[in-house]
Amino acid sequence: MRLLENADADELYRLIDANRAHLARWMPFVGQTRSAADSLAFIGSARRQLAENRGMQMAIVGGERIIGVAGFHRIDWARRSTSIGYWLAEDQQGAGTMTLAVTALVDHAFAGFRLARVEIRAGVENRRSRAIPERLGFHEEGVVRGAERIGPRVIDHVVYAMTGGEWERVSANRSRDALRA
């Protein structure tokens, strides 16, 4: 993973455009991304977010090319809480890439930012997205009804969360399992 740069705008736009149908099912930003200028604007807002210590957006890179994006929507410093979002090119699914990327972001949220809580929300019917927090041991806290409008659809979200103490235990178990394997 690496930070997005202005020079990534064309490549990022081409990737979104090539994955429009795949992404638009779950991500409202796709319908508003109509040119490389829109991707450049997104990168600009991500760079401001980082400069103002409100989180970061990372390019996920496979070989030399961008294959997805993952990052923190925002950081609530008063409540020491954040939420994570992500997407991957359709042909890059199924290899555990996003699970690894989200693991790195959660590590950073707790060990780097010293936050108390990380949230992940996913559409109730978004099986692949839900599988990521479930695989990482997040707790399912409930359903937010009418949480998001995606084109003509209004969807419900499942809320998953992890606390710092839980993540320490999950990470310790993962290290122990890796040593045993």
Ligand SMILES: CC(C)(COP(=O)(O)OP(=O)(O)OC[C@H]1O[C@@H](n2cnc3c(N)ncnc32)[C@H](O)[C@@H]1OP(=O)(O)O)[C@@H](O)C(=O)NCCC(=O)NCCS
């Ligand atoms: C959500 C999204 C990123 C999930 O992608 P994904 O490829 O399923 O997730 P991962 O990269 O973590 O890969 C997990 C898959 O790799 C497999 N895998 C292989 N090696 C693995 C490993 N070492 N660790 C974890 N999973 C592994 C898993 O079994 C799983 O495959 P399966 O679903 O066929 O069982 C992707 O579907 C996407 O971008 N969707 C559209 C946008 C979206 O919905 N974003 C989220 C909005 S809330």
